[in-house]
Amino acid sequence: MDIFDFYRKDQWPHVFCPGCGNGTVMNCFFRAFDKVGWKLDNTVFVSGIGCSSRIPLYINSDAIHTTHGRAIAFATGIKLSRPELDVVVFTGDGDLGAIGGNHFINGCRRNVDLDVICINNNIYGMTGGQASITTPHEYISTTTPRGNREYPFDLAEIAVAAGANYVARWTTRHVHELTKSIVASLNKKGFNFIEVVSQCPTNFGRRNKMADPSALLEWFKESSVRRDKARAAAVDHVDLNLAGQITTGEFVSRERECYHERTGGSSHGDGH
Amino acid sequence: MRPEINLKHCKACDICVYMCPNDCFSRGVDISDRGYFAAVVSAPEKCFNHGRTKKLICELCVLSCPDQAISWKDESTGDEGSGNEHQTG
């Protein structure tokens, strides 16, 4: 396998800053994609707006770069009208959790057959580093110059509560675990959600004394607690970042019926 | 197999230097055509895959590189390795 078989070589190198986690997630994703034997011809990539949402632009496949926050809505439409296609969503913490929060929750509730990869870099990277709903408490952004007074959202726990079929969280420091989870997710039907805590050295790291991408990776390593271990240590796993902790692991893997199976989605397709 | 850095892709983030458990990489001192102090494979003989040709292990460098700049080169023949040997364990 040459990973560049999956990419639009004319668009390479990508526009992401040196050390940006988006490229690491692409890297892991396509090694998993190759492993499960999915084909670009049968896959549609959907994203919203943000640095993370630019990923589909580099993939040698059909893709839609939709409006901010609406990736899940567009992807749901594609899956209902063309259920034979595999639909993958790349999104960010701002795109999925903030402006797109309601689409996210209802996508999980409906259990639409999508594979959703959310790159949570704790910031609005593309627009210059405003605080997002996942910026940790007390951390600095352009809109929280004296430290974030709010507490962050836990995207993975929301997905579990809302009914997604598969939910996992890793960081870009966990490349093997992440790749394995992507394999598991691609092999499963239903709403499969993977949150990847990732580094934005330019707009998050620089303002928080971690300008070097490796400093952010070290922070992830030190803050990560595997869920099984976290339980043993009687730490509340919901407490992502509240206690300065990133809980990682595969949180749920279940077999709920998918949206298009329940609604007879295939009858919507092919000219009806 | 030995890891090799594509100078057209490397943006000198030094993540490979940080990730490699065996210190096979070091920070660049020469500026690449693209204007980066591209990282250097300074000690390929320390790699877990030194002398292996298939069932490569570790690969933390290859998977972590955000610019997909690291690939495998066969030490004995000089051929590019196939990424199909990639293991996710």
Ligand SMILES: Cc1ncc(C[n+]2csc(CCOP(=O)(O)OP(=O)(O)O)c2C)c(N)n1
């Ligand atoms: C309707 C609308 N509101 C606001 C914006 C401006 N905007 C562009 S990207 C972005 C935030 C993206 O954050 P995230 O999804 O976390 O992506 P990142 O760049 O961090 O990967 C915002 C607010 C927009 N493009 N459209």
Ligand code: SF4
């Ligand atoms: S601004 Fe941040 S998220 Fe955007 S490309 Fe640069 S490092 Fe990545």
Ligand code: SF4
């Ligand atoms: S991780 Fe990749 S881009 Fe970064 S320094 Fe190493 S080879 Fe270059």
Ligand code: SF4
């Ligand atoms: S495979 Fe592992 S040991 Fe070998 S160079 Fe890469 S990170 Fe280092």
Ligand SMILES: [Mg+2]
């Ligand atoms: Mg973001």
